[in-house]
Amino acid sequence: MSAGLFDPFTLGGLQLPNRVVMPPMTRARAAAGEVPTRTMADYYAQRASAGLIVTEGIQVSPQGQGYAWTPGLHTPAQVAGWRGVTEAVHAAGGRIFAQLWHVGRLSHVTLQPSGAAPVAPSALVADGVQVFIDPHGLGADAAAGQKVQHSAPRALATGEVEEIVAAFARAAGNAMAAGFDGVELHAANGYLIHQFIDGGTNLRSDRYGGSLANRLRFLDEVARAVAAVAGPARTGVRFSPLTTQQGTSDATPQATYLAAARMLDRIGVAYLHIAEADWDDAPPMPAAFKEALRMVYGGAMIYAGHYDRARAEDAIGRGWADLVGFGRPFIANPDLPLRLRSGVALNGGDPSSYFGGGARGYTDYPPQGGGG
Numbered sequence: 001m002s003a004g005l006f007d008p009f010t011l012g013g014l015q016l017p018n019r020v021v022m023p024p025m026t027r028a029r030a031a032a033g034e035v036p037t038r039t040m041a042d043y044y045a046q047r048a049s050a051g052l053i054v055t056e057g058i059q060v061s062p063q064g065q066g067y068a069w070t071p072g073l074h075t076p077a078q079v080a081g082w083r084g085v086t087e088a089v090h091a092a093g094g095r096i097f098a099q100l101w102h103v104g105r106l107s108h109v110t111l112q113p114s115g116a117a118p119v120a121p122s123a124l125v126a127d128g129v130q131v132f133i134d135p136h137g138l139g140a141d142a143a144a145g146q147k148v149q150h151s152a153p154r155a156l157a158t159g160e161v162e163e164i165v166a167a168f169a170r171a172a173g174n175a176m177a178a179g180f181d182g183v184e185l186h187a188a189n190g191y192l193i194h195q196f197i198d199g200g201t202n203l204r205s206d207r208y209g210g211s212l213a214n215r216l217r218f219l220d221e222v223a224r225a226v227a228a229v230a231g232p233a234r235t236g237v238r239f240s241p242l243t244t245q246q247g248t249s250d251a252t253p254q255a256t257y258l259a260a261a262r263m264l265d266r267i268g269v270a271y272l273h274i275a276e277a278d279w280d281d282a283p284p285m286p287a288a289f290k291e292a293l294r295m296v297y298g299g300a301m302i303y304a305g306h307y308d309r310a311r312a313e314d315a316i317g318r319g320w321a322d323l324v325g326f327g328r329p330f331i332a333n334p335d336l337p338l339r340l341r342s343g344v345a346l347n348g349g350d351p352s353s354y355f356g357g358g359a360r361g362y363t364d365y366p367p368q369g370g371g372g
């Protein structure tokens, strides 16, 4: 009999009580200094019944930040703040990985050190792709962010790419010191690693661009450096292979991501986390591609993107997925596994409180039997 959504799973030696993942979701509520708060610890601890929590994207360096109020993992105060989060989640019986993030070009000069231009593989602008900034310096509680076109980037020098690999490794070390169970590399949704992988955003002529092997080199170096620190069994990687989110495009995405998956199989990372298109009318990811991923990659597979219980059970039953992420449902339903299992109606979320603000729309969603 095949496994179901509520069966346990062993991931990198970690026992998960169910296959329901809380996938990474930026909520932009860090305090000054991009430090995680007590409220953030409460938010994650409320969701500790997930088989696995993956945090919001966490910038590995000041240069890696692309939105106001997102937390970092590169200062002692940030590490201390995250320790509060991991302790709260563990005390509530949960498991939590940190999503390590460098936004690359998707940033704004007001968020960059010394007002510098954001960095990218190549100096290309994604027209119409916006980030949000804090133009008046009011802080997350005021939630008075403003959406603006990202700033024009400059191309990284070869030596700078190596420095960013080192920043990922340092952040991974900080994550483990903060008590995380593992780390996930954000190689999806048009951010830096994705910008290196896809041919449309990488026009480099050094060893990080040109051939597919060269475009995958940055991912390879980051994954190896991070796995050397966190352990391959505690390292996952997130891709959004067949979407053209936030300005990325690739001429042969299936071949590109099958090669990337094969490469990560050699490194032995614990899981691939596939972000599927998450808008209603997007075409489904072809079954043949999901089957091909299974052929080239031997670790665990997580899928996320508009799943409900029936679709999740189907994906596990067909052998595509081991674990399934439920994003927006977790925002509004802190006890989501229980709700999915018992079939009660889910709370609806409020997109106006997704990014920035305080406890409202964050830690005030009631669990089942708690009035909701």
Ligand SMILES: Cc1cc2nc3c(=O)[nH]c(=O)nc-3n(C[C@H](O)[C@H](O)[C@H](O)COP(=O)(O)O)c2cc1C
Binding pocket: 023, 024, 025, 026, 027, 056, 057, 099, 186, 188, 189, 238, 275, 276, 278, 304, 305, 306, 307, 325, 326, 327, 328, 329, 354, 355
């Ligand atoms: C508010 C919000 C913030 C998100 N932030 C991130 C992020 O920081 N990193 C990431 O990889 N994906 C991020 N995502 C994408 C989710 O992880 C997930 O793939 C997406 O919401 C689709 O799943 P769903 O349909 O179950 O919500 C975010 C999604 C939402 C709704």
